[in-house]
Amino acid sequence: MKFFIDTANLDQIREANELGILDGVTTNPSLMAKEGIKGEEAIRQHYLTICEMVDGPVSAEVLGTTFEGMVEEGKKLAAIHKNIVVKIPMTKDGIKAIKWFTDNDIQTNCTLVFSAGQAILAAKAGATYVSPFIGRIDDSSWDGVQLIEQIVNIYNSQGFMTEVLAASIRTPLHIVRCAEAGADVCTCPLPSILGLLKHPLTDLGLAQFLKDAESMK
Ligand code: E4P
Secondary structure, eight states: OEEEEEOOOHHHHHHHHHTTOOOEEEOOHHHHHHTTOOSHHHHHHHHHHHHHHOSSOEEEEOOOOSHHHHHHHHHHHHHHOTTEEEEEESSHHHHHHHHHHHHTTOOEEEEEEOSHHHHHHHHHTTOSEEEEBHHHHHHTTSOHHHHHHHHHHHHHHHTOOOEEEEBSOOSHHHHHHHHHHTOSEEEEOHHHHHHTTOOHHHHHHHHHHHHHHHHTO
8 A cells, every 4th residue: 555645744744755655645725725835836836846855646636626727727737747646626527627637648636535436437537546535434424444445346346447545544543444445545644654653562662672772781
């Protein structure tokens, strides 16, 4: 399973990248706005900086909602760097735009996916990635990971090439369960990635080893 970081914060991207396990980055308009990025040139420059930091796919989301608007904007985003993946919302116009980008060899990430039916449509349009939002599903008292399992099974049995990118990750356990469910990619906030490091027995064991190491000097 590939690890993407789900943020537009450059310090967090750098910290995750330094671990050596980072395969890519996803952003969305909320994450970009949180960093105070405003205006076309600032957006372009921010995506370029991220692409120069991380050697892997960087999802950049369109802000428009019409087919024509998304195609126009997506072409500009894709021109920023070869690793840009144009992120498109799961709407009727969005599906048409994904098909347009597929036909023009531009990678896409279909976002805001909450059902298997939506994931089938995204795959039919040729999306490179499909992003089911598992945390937001959990928030509404359904099991988001079950949707990952369902989409993985459908894609495998139907031979769809679209990669399942588990998004809206809230906890380290989400990451473990997405790996079990066969997700191709998990995009995670930094605290969830760092949470994977934690185990009290590791801390206790290390403390004992360090103590015994002292007696060996
Ligand atoms: C990433 O592609 C998604 O936009 C993101 O994971 C959504 O996360 P949230 O539900 O925590 O906002």
